[in-house]
Amino acid sequence: MSRKRKPKLAVWKFASCDGCQLSLLDCEDELLAVAGELEIANFLEASRAVVKGPYDLSLVEGSITTPHDAERIHQVRRVSKHLVTIGACATAGGIQGLRNFKNVKEFTSIVYARPEYIETLNKSTPIADHVFVDFELRGCPISKHQLVEVISAFLHGRKPNTPPHSVCVECKLRGTVCVMVAHGTPCLGPVTQAGCGAICPSYHRGCYGCFGPKETPNTESLSGWWSHLGVQDQDILRVFRGFNACAEPFRKESEAHEK
Amino acid sequence: MKSKTIKVDYLARVEGEGALYVRIKNSQVVDVKLKIFEPPRFFEAFLRGRAFTEAPDITARICGICPIAYQMSAMHALEDAFGVVVDGQLRALRRLIYCGEWIESHTLHVYMLHAPDFLGYESAFHMAKDHAEIVQRGLQLKKAGNEIVTLLGGREIHPINVRVGGFYKVPTRRELAPLEERLKWARDAALETVRWTATLPFPEFELDYEFVALQHPDEYPFNEGRLVSNQGLDISVREYEDHFVEEHVPHSNALHSVLKQRGAYFVGPMARYSLNFEKLSPLVQEAARAAGLGAVCRNPFQSIVVRSVEVLHACDEALRLIAEYEMPDQPAVAMEPRAATGYGCTEAPRGILYHRYQLDDQGTILDARIIPPTSQNQKTIENDLRQFVPKHLDLPHETLTWQCEQTIRNYDPCISCATHFLKLHIERE
Numbered sequence: 001m002s003r004k005r006k007p008k009l010a011v012w013k014f015a016s017c018d019g020c021q022l023s024l025l026d027c028e029d030e031l032l033a034v035a036g037e038l039e040i041a042n043f044l045e046a047s048r049a050v051v052k053g054p055y056d057l058s059l060v061e062g063s064i065t066t067p068h069d070a071e072r073i074h075q076v077r078r079v080s081k082h083l084v085t086i087g088a089c090a091t092a093g094g095i096q097g098l099r100n101f102k103n104v105k106e107f108t109s110i111v112y113a114r115p116e117y118i119e120t121l122n123k124s125t126p127i128a129d130h131v132f133v134d135f136e137l138r139g140c141p142i143s144k145h146q147l148v149e150v151i152s153a154f155l156h157g158r159k160p161n162t163p164p165h166s167v168c169v170e171c172k173l174r175g176t177v178c179v180m181v182a183h184g185t186p187c188l189g190p191v192t193q194a195g196c197g198a199i200c201p202s203y204h205r206g207c208y209g210c211f212g213p214k215e216t217p218n219t220e221s222l223s224g225w226w227s228h229l230g231v232q233d234q235d236i237l238r239v240f241r242g243f244n245a246c247a248e249p250f251r252k253e254s255e256a257h258e259k
Numbered sequence: 260m261k262s263k264t265i266k267v268d269y270l271a272r273v274e275g276e277g278a279l280y281v282r283i284k285n286s287q288v289v290d291v292k293l294k295i296f297e298p299p300r301f302f303e304a305f306l307r308g309r310a311f312t313e314a315p316d317i318t319a320r321i322c323g324i325c326p327i328a329y330q331m332s333a334m335h336a337l338e339d340a341f342g343v344v345v346d347g348q349l350r351a352l353r354r355l356i357y358c359g360e361w362i363e364s365h366t367l368h369v370y371m372l373h374a375p376d377f378l379g380y381e382s383a384f385h386m387a388k389d390h391a392e393i394v395q396r397g398l399q400l401k402k403a404g405n406e407i408v409t410l411l412g413g414r415e416i417h418p419i420n421v422r423v424g425g426f427y428k429v430p431t432r433r434e435l436a437p438l439e440e441r442l443k444w445a446r447d448a449a450l451e452t453v454r455w456t457a458t459l460p461f462p463e464f465e466l467d468y469e470f471v472a473l474q475h476p477d478e479y480p481f482n483e484g485r486l487v488s489n490q491g492l493d494i495s496v497r498e499y500e501d502h503f504v505e506e507h508v509p510h511s512n513a514l515h516s517v518l519k520q521r522g523a524y525f526v527g528p529m530a531r532y533s534l535n536f537e538k539l540s541p542l543v544q545e546a547a548r549a550a551g552l553g554a555v556c557r558n559p560f561q562s563i564v565v566r567s568v569e570v571l572h573a574c575d576e577a578l579r580l581i582a583e584y585e586m587p588d589q590p591a592v593a594m595e596p597r598a599a600t601g602y603g604c605t606e607a608p609r610g611i612l613y614h615r616y617q618l619d620d621q622g623t624i625l626d627a628r629i630i631p632p633t634s635q636n637q638k639t640i641e642n643d644l645r646q647f648v649p650k651h652l653d654l655p656h657e658t659l660t661w662q663c664e665q666t667i668r669n670y671d672p673c674i675s676c677a678t679h680f681l682k683l684h685i686e687r688e
Contacts, residue, residue, distance in 0.1 A: 015298040018274045018673075019323020019416040025371060026415055028402040032394070035384045046371060047382030048271035048664070065298045095320045098305040107304035112507055112514070120299055141323060141416040199413040203420045204590075205427040208316065210417070238310060243320065 007056035007155060010042035012076050014062030014069050015096055015124060019141040020087035021045050021061050027144050034148070037155065053079030057154050060133075063089040063124045065096060070121065070130060077131040082154050085127045086147065088140035092212055093246035095140075097124040100246055126246070135160060140210040140243035143195050163194050164215040167207050170198035179206055186226045188239060191217035191249070212244035219253035233257045265648070265660050270667065272372040272382070274324050275674020279663055280510075281644060286652055291644045293637055293667065295511040297674045306627040311337050311596060311618055312423055318614070318629065319417045322673055324367070327360040327408065328607030329614075330421045331482055332629075336614040337423045339496075340601025341622075343594045348587040349425040350482075351580050356411040356421065357481045357605075358577040362404025362445065363415065364608035365528070365566045365573075368671045369452065370397025373563050376665040377459040393455065396448055400570070403445035407438060407577060425591030435581050442578050449571040450546055456564045457550035462662075465557040466646060468639065469521065470530035473606050479538040479572060480531060482605045487534060488524065489555075496604040499613050505630065516635040523638035526610025527670065528565045529556050543572045559643060559669040566671070596622030607632050609671055633672045640670050 011021050025031065025046060041051035058080035064070050077083055085091045093100065099107055100123045108120065127133055137150055137160075146162050153160040163169070167189035171178065179185040179201045187206035189198070193214040200207045213219070223236050240254035265281040276297040282290040302321055309317065314333040319326035331353065338345060345353070370393070371383040380386040387394040405415040410430065412418025420427050471492060473484035486502075487493050494502055505514040518524050536544065536554040547568045556565055598620040604613045610632030617626040647666050651659055 013276060015300055017320050017323040017326075019320075019326070022274075022323045022367075022416060025367065026401075026405060028398040028405070031398060032384075032387055032391070035387070040382075040384055043382075044269055044271040045274060046272065047384060048661075049381035049385065065300070068296075069298065095302075095305075095317065096300040099301060102305070104301075107301040108299070110304040110307070111299065111301055140320065141414075196414070200419050200427075203413050203428040205419060208419075235310065238313065242316075 006037065006039040008041040008051065008053070009038045009151075010053065010055040010058045010080065011045070012042075012058060012060045013045070014060065014073070014090065014127075015065040016062030016087065016089045016094065018045065018061070020090075020139075021059070023086075023142050023144040023147050024059075027148060030148055034151065038151070054081060055079055056081050057151065058083045060085050060090050060127050061087055063093045063096060063126060064130055065121050065124045066119055067121060068119070073127060073130045082134045083127075083131065084135045084137060084150060084154070085133055086137045087142050088138065088210065088212060088243045090127045091136045091138055092244045093124045093126050095243050095245070097246040098241065099124055101241070124246070137162065138193055138211040139195055143197065146195055165194050166190055166214045166217075167192045167194050167196070167198050167201075167211070170194045170196075171201050174198060174202065176201045179204065180225070180229075184229050186229050186231050186239075188222070191219050191222050208239060209242055209244055209250065212247045213249040217249050219249050220256070223253060223257070233259070263656070265656070265663055267660060267664060270664060272375070272668060273672050273674060274322070275672075277672070277674045279644070279667065281648055281663060283648065283652065286649060288645050288648050291641045291648075292510045293641050293644075295674055297512055299512050303627045303629055306624050309624050311616070311622040311624060314616065314624065314627075315421055315423060316417075316419075321629070321631070323416050324364055324673060325360060325607050325609065326417050327356055327412070327421070328605060328612050330418070331357060331605040332603045332607075332612045332614040333616075334421065334423050334603070335482060335605060336601040336603030336616050337618075338594070338601070339603060340599040340616060340618055341594045341597060343424065343592055345425055345592050348585055349429070349592065351584065352411060352426065352429060353421075354481050355577055355580045356408055356418070358573040358580070359404045359407025359411070361573040361608050362570050362577075363401050363408060364404075365570045366397055366401040366404060366452075369456065369563055369566050369570070370394060370401070372671070373668055374456070374459070376661070376668060377563070396451065400445055400448045400452065403441050403574070406441060410434070410438060422591060424594055425589070427590060429587055429590045431586050432584055435584055439578065439581055442574055442581070446571065446574040446578065449567065449574045452567040453546045453550050453564065453571055456567045459563065461558060461560045463558075464560060464647060466643070468525040468530075468557060469518065469523075470533050471518075471524045471526050471611065471635075472531040472534045473604065473611060474534055475538070477538075479535050479576070480606050486604065486611070489534065490521070492518070496613070497602045499602065499604065500615070500628075503630070503635075505634070511637070514634050515637050516630055517638060523642055524635065525639050526632050526635045527562070528569050528608075529559065529562050530610060531606060532556060532565045532568065539568075539572055540575055542575060543568060546571055559666070562669050562671075596620060609633060609673055610635060631673070633670070633674065636670050636672065640667055640672065643669070
C-alpha cells in the first residue's frame with residue numbers, strides 16, 4: 001500500500017539516562033528498515049537535522065523535574081498527533097523520583113557546592129501528570145522488541161500488544177524454574193508487569209521490578225512471603241523504592257514498611 | 260568592530276542535553292560556554308541509606324550507553340571497602356563484558372554520531388542513503404558488542420547479571436562458544452573500520468594536553484591500575500581526590516573537574532592510547548601504525564581512529580578471554596560488610612570513572628561520590644573551542660557552527676553522565 005507521505009517520528013528527552021532512546025539505535029537489524037518506513041523528523045541523539053512538526057508519533061523519554069521541562073512537555077504535546085512515553089522515568093518518574101520521598105534542597109546541597117545555580121522542581125513526575133498520553137511503554141530500560149511493536153502498531157492504527165500480566169507468566173513460558181519456590185530467592189515477579197522476558201530468574205536472580213506494577217498487583221501478600229523468607233522490612237522498603245518507586249502500588253507498599 | 264555569536268541551542272548526536280555558546284569580538288574568542296542543561300538527578304544523594312548490593316544496579320541508571328562502566332566502578336569501590344579481591348576467571352569475565360560495552364559504545368559513536376560530521380551528513384540515516392554498506396557494517400559491529408553484554412549481562416542496557424563479588428550466574432564454555440564466530444567477523448570488521456576512519460579528512464589541530472588514564476603493568480587498562488599522566492602524575496585510585504577537584508560553575512549542571520594547580524586535563528580513548536600504546540597487541544599496534552597514528556595522538560579529530568583502534572583491541576581481547584575461559588566454581592566471591600570507605604576507578608568508554616563509597620558495618624551507604632569522564636573533559640572541550648574558533652573565523656557561519664559541534668563530538672560527550680552535562684551558542688561581536 002502506498003502512502004501519500006511517510007509518517008513523521010520525533011523522539012524527545014527529559015530527565016533520563018538516554019537508555020530507552022538508545023533502544024531504538026540498538027535495533028541493529030531493524031533500524032534502517034524503520035528509517036525507511038518513517039521520516040525520522042526529530043531525534044537529536046542521532047541527527048542534527050530537525051524537520052518541523054507536527055509529528056505523527058512522538059516518543060517521550062524521561063520525567064519532568066524542572067520548571068522549563070514542565071512547560072516544554074506541553075509544546076511537545078501540541079505538535080504530536082500520538083504521544084507515547086518510553087520507559088520507567090516517563091511513565092512513573094524514574095529513579096530520580098526518589099527525591100519525592102525527601103527534601104530536594106537537601107539533595108541539591110549533597111551533590112552541588114553552589115545549590116543556587118541549580119533549578120529543579122521538588123518532585124520528579126511522569127509525563128501523564130502533565131499532558132494526555134496515548135500509550136505508556138514500561139521498563140527500565142524498555143524492551144526493544146516492545147518498542148518496535150509499539151511503533152508498528154501506531155503506524156497501522158492498531159492497539160500495541162504488550163501484555164499486562166506478571167513476570168511469572170514469562171518465566172512459565174520460557175520454562176524457568178521458580179527461583180522463589182525452588183531456591184527461596186525473594187522475587188518481585190508476581191507483582192511486576194511482563195515485558196523484559198523474565199531475564200533475572202533465568203540468571204538465578206530475583207526480579208527487581210524494572211517494568212513496574214502489573215495490573216492488580218497484590219504487593220501486600222508478596223511482602224508477607226518475603227518476610228517468611230527472612231527479608232527485613234528495611235529491605236522490602238528498598239526493593240519497592242527502585243526505578244518505579246512512584247508508581248502508586250509500589251509507593252504504597254514501600255510506605256507500609258516505613259518505620 | 261566585528262563581533263558575532265555562535266549558538267547551538269540543543270547539541271545533536273551527543274548523549275544528553277547541552278548547548279554551545281561562543282562569543283567572538285575583534286576576531287578574538289571572548290567567551291566559550293559549554294552549557295549543560297540536562298536536569299540534575301541527584302544520584303549521590305539518594306544512594307545514601309541504600310544497601311551496598313544495590314549500588315551497581317542504581318548507578319547503572321546514570322547512563323544507558325555505558326551502564327557496565329558504572330557497575331564496574333561501583334563494584335571495585337565496594338570490594339575495596341570490604342577488602343575483597345575478585346580474581347581469576349571472574350575477573351576475566353568482567354573484562355569480557357567490558358569489551359562488549361567498549362565495542363557497542365565506541366561503534367555507536369564512530370558510525371552513528373561522529374562519522375557523519377566528516378562526510379557532511381546530518382545523521383547516519385542520511386549517510387546510509389549513500390553509504391548503506393558502511394552503515395550496515397557499523398550496525399553489525401555494534402551488535403557484536405551488544406551480544407557479549409547480553410550473553411553475560413542478560414540484556415544490553417542496564418544488565419542484570421553483575422553484582423558486587425562477581426556475577427549471579429556464570430556461563431559454561433559451551434554457552435560462550437557462539438560469540439567466538441561472531442567476534443572473528445567483528446575483528447575483521449573492526450580492522451576495516453580502522454582503515455576506513457583513517458581516510459577521513461582531519462583538520463590540522465594538535466594541542467599539548469595532559470592525558471590522564473589508568474595504567475596496568477601487563478594490560479591495556481579496563482578495571483585496574485594506577486592513575487598516570489604524561490606530565491608526571493602517578494597515584495593510586497585512593498589518592499584521586501587529593502589531586503583532582505570538582506568546581507561548580509553557573510552555566511552547567513555538571514561539575515567541572517580539574518587537576519589541582521594545573522587545571523584542565525584529557526581523559527578517554529586518546530589519553531588511554533597515548534599512555535598505554537605498548538600494551539596493545541602487535542596486531543592492534545600494526546593496524547594503528549598503518550592508519551597513520553603514532554604511539555601518541557594529540558589531534559582530537561583523530562579520536563575516531565583511536566576509538567576504532569580500541570574496538571579492534573576489544574574484539575581481539577574478547578577472543579583471547581573466550582579461548583582461555585574455564586568456568587569458575589562459584590559465580591561470586593562472598594563478602595562481609597564492614598564500616599569502611601572504598602575507592603574504585605575504571606576505564607569507561609569515555610575515560611576514567613571514579614566512585615567512592617563510605618559504608619557502615621551493615622554495608623549501608625553513608626556517602627557516595629561519582630565523577631564521570633565527561634565532567635572531567637568539559638574544561639578541555641571549552642579550551643579546544645577557544646583554540647579552534649579563531650583559526651576558522653573566515654568560514655561561513657553555518658559551517659563554523661557545524662565544526663564547533665564536531666569539536667565537541669570529538670569527545671563523545673555523555674551529558675546524561677556528567678549531570679550529576681550540553682547546549683551550543685557562538686556569538687560574534
